[in-house]
Amino acid sequence: MASTQAGLVHPGDGLFEKVVNDWYPRLEERAYFVPPVHFNMVRYDTHHVGGQHSPHTDQVQVLVPKAPVKTKRKREQSVLMSDVQNDRTTQRLRACLRALAEEQNEVMFVLSQLDYGDYLGEPCYSAAVRCFHSPKDFVQEELKGKDVFHRGDFDILIFHREYGVLVGEVKTVGDNFSILDLTQKQQDAIVAKKVEQAVKQLNKAEKVLAHLLSDLQPPPRVRKSVMLPNIARSQLQRVLHNNPQLEEAVCQCMAVQRGVNPVDMCLCADELSNRNTPFDLTDDVMTKLVVWWRHVMTSQCPDTSFKAHYRSVVARFAGPATTIKVFSVSKPRLHVHTEGEAVSEIGRCFTQIILHPDQLEVLQRDQRLVHLLGPPGTGKTVVLVVRAVKWLQDGKRVTIISPRGFRSRAAACIIYDQVCNMTDSVVHHNLNRLHTDVMKDTSVKETLQRLAADKQGRNDEFFGVIDESSGNTDYAHPGIDNQFSKFCEELKNLFGDLLHLWVASTTKIDAPDWLDQVPLTESLRSPPVIVREIKQSVYFASDQCPQYREGSAPPPSDGPPVRRLYHTAGRDGHCGEDLGQCVQCGVDVCGYLVTDLRVGVKDASRPPRSAVSPDPLRYRDVLVVSAESSLTDDVTDPNTDEVVRPASGFVRGLRQGCVPVRVVKSGDDAAVEQMARMDGPDAVVAADSHVVSGIERHVVVLLGSEESTPFKDARFDLISRCSSQLVWVLPSSR
Template structure:
């Protein structure tokens, strides 16, 4: 970020930096901060036997005490989402700033020399000081044509207890006073450059209808309130005042706040026209607009969001928002159910649940406990598609050894066993033989992630046989395993069902949820605890247009360029001065279901015999460093593929991983681009559009925590129906359900590649130095 230059005017300095942060400031709507980050009321606890401190979701009783904050956060998010849709659909040029505290305006000491004489809350004229110097803007809209709009958001009416007219009256009375204060401060803050600038006010009441508001204002006992509201909003009467307020009639439904329908947009636009009156403020030029924007969201003003621990973090741009929300979603968070499971510590456990519900995290914590108790832990990879997540578990367990030994015990060691029971049935017997040989004092401690017991695939019966034979042959077997499918679970295992989503933002979950019922997978449930943030809108790209080549996005260099352009917009790989929130290339997956994915294939002389897949080449040409994890490497360079698996498991190299998505099951990244739709493999296998779509969503989209990018091939009407891509709606208004009792299991997945025939067992020795980091 640039620093102040004593040789330039302060305005120019601030505007230059704002232009770098928001390059389309004169053509589009920006929300600042780009996402609303909620105040999640976590508790802290320590997992027994591990020494690992975790955050725990609160109980229902504790949530009741936090309802005020939870409802206020929800209302803020609800309104901001609708304003974003209003701005985008109407091509409004404006900045919508939320929750900006007066004290944060032009408060950066670094810029004090250049902003010291500018109007601030502390310099409010004496005749206006009765309004007070403390406060904040719930909503501050800076519009290129219409000037400034200040708004107060009130969550009154969200619950049955707050819907009574008396409650609404109390809240509105307070809100009007706050609005008047905000208007005074907004005018004062720009008085030196825009005296007399148009400043309008409004109330956002997302859970109060216009009819209720009209009834309240017309009530004779509320005459003083009616006068105060009309005076504050500049309305001639109560009916006009109601039209100037944004009520539930103009906003999306709370149960599906993200789904802003055309009908809602029409109502919202009507309110906007009433409130802004389509009166252009002739004093506003591009320069003045940018000067005002630079004051409120520029580097001299603190634009921050709250954290659960009371600290505030600066978040200005979309990339910073993705980075910060991704960081929060990666925190080590458990539900009360998961903590209870760890406290009970059963011997034989199968954990099932939809992606992102904390299955792998619990396996790692259990492994840490066993190590601290002095037991050796055996991590099993049952086939190639589980290599990456199994390697990740192994690495986290190894790191836990450096956190310090249990005072009276020598920690155990970690062993990693690689098998391929999909392609080699004999590996089941080999695995049993190997593991039985590892028994110490009659005990064996085993972790297996991404297992399935479904008898309709080859893997299912073989996983069942592995677990059953180990239970029969080892007197004291301690085996914890996990997988998303919930069918035909061996009776020896105690089943634990996780349904609370912990690892993906709701905007991502809404892409997964429509297909959950098509699989043998338990649906997500609502814990009542707000997610750290809703997430940014899905970025939807299309493999279509003159610059695009090939039938599928995988074969198209332009699709690679398009993805690279979105990564640049998010600031991926670009350092941001004075900002802890940034995205690296290692935070990104580009995923496809195709087996044709490959990097350049070279001969012994280093000559390229088969060029990289188009999307890979496009990313490279755009300057994005990539690592490829694809089927073709099995045919040409298995050693490179093994190294890539090790690398991607721990994100060791700062590169974008382009992978066949079955190979990264169990791993997550903050930014994920999914090459959706059909490809040649699907045609060859006769797979339906419905099947490929649900596989894309459940297996690939679920790898994303924060920012999802989709690249889809549009329907081709000139081809036979079997080759036509059916586009599934991006959002659904269906609320979360309880568990599906009898879900339909999916067809067997495509056969994975055959890995090398050797069975490998490696042992990790105890290391010192670093503390275990499980998040």
């Protein structure tokens, strides 16, 4: 679609719309938020960890989150408490607007924290946007010679297909009132000042928008709202009542009609979720939020002319020529336009080598016998890896033990490969892997005999690390903990005081009391949206696993919302009760992966951008796992290559959309290790739930119910494999 003014064709519009059609394929059907998720301001200190005698250049570089500070010194790279408060408020506001859009089925495009100067500001598109109006060529007359009018930003900018434009000015005032010793009069004075600022900024934003969209005829209707997420309606009502001039300014700014309470046009704490549970909206809060939305937006007549311009306007404000910046430590400027880019970047953030200060302290203490205990995603494996690196750099022989047969093979493989990647190849001959199964007496006996034979003629110390020492819940067995404890005792009997052993588990196993228990409970490897799902596991209610605790520094992001898809047996092409055998479920997931997340899109097909953008999601970034039944691949006749038994319906559904799928089964050690290393062809991995311990993927597709029982708990075992986007295929409750 071309945008015209008096017969003038704007060549950039068509170019941008083509990209937008790819980036936002359901633009006419649903709400989009850009950036798709909010990225928090987080700073890290860099620490080098290595052997006692290893040079600085050989030591492992780890990131340690920096706690926010109240004030910072000049040139200090720190995050202020006020930044944290702003992040929390923005995140909460976006979550509520997203819930509103889903509840009301609104078709709209929501931009947050867009600087005026970033609109059509990409240098590589300067020729294509030359015919559009820019903030830089608009200076308010009374400010000439004093200030340029293009400085500023849109806190919240909503383009609604039916009702036009809404611009919101957000003020986080009130977030710290509870800890400040202020009188009501002092609080009200602060609120009044912030409301006055918001009115001025909204009026400015309206003029900027009028200039940027002046080529559209008729010009779109611009609505405005003061947004005070931490201020109650009653307090705002009192402030306006005591300040008649301010109340008049608010009414003029938001075009409040006679007889309408101006507070109804403002978004206050009453219409939003609780600050302590920002992602939980009660029915009462949703009702109030919908009332505000109707007051400010949908109660008025639709802007019928804007519907024709909707796609074109989105193409300008959220297309490749506009910079959508998010906070990033490692990259000076980071573009994140699409959901797939957000998922990729969040996955990268949560899979870095990050340690909390207490974990760093554990490594520096150099203890001999340690049991790391903590819920999934708290960095236990990372600590084991760094521990093994330190030993290896000190010239020690290190053994990585897989204690539960094929169930812990992937975890041991990951530790082995990460240690190799962090150390010089000249020391790799001192790194060994040992596979055993503590539930099988013959396997344990063979392992101990091998270790005893290796010990013959040597009096060396034994340095070993064991991950995933507690079994997955689907492998729960009354004697597994006891058997593992016996195995540890055998190691101690064999090596005595020469034993150095570090063990990690997620549940409270019956570990020997001579292992010093070190709790690790701050989440590091999964975003909070995933942690909230894991917390609903029966294992926390039964006190079999330590509870998560909040860290001193905020996470990089809350993460993308969980995407739930439903298996409607007997309807919409879905068949049977087994989700793994439903072809339509595979087709639905394929559509989401390819269309919404753009998995598998090659770099060559991406539009040029001068700023850095996250890596596109690959097929191998996706893990499919079923909590109900195993997924199978085609079985072929070895003589004719004909398929004698087709793959699971879900696998066939993915392949119908040309998504390559590799099925990994229990017992196929080579395939399990290839999955752990992310080797082989670029393909989605569909794996048995028994073999995914230790695996991390940016996208996890989970098939199964939300039911949590001691012997089948997908929340604890499988969701924790996700470092970014969870796609949950569920039996329909409708």
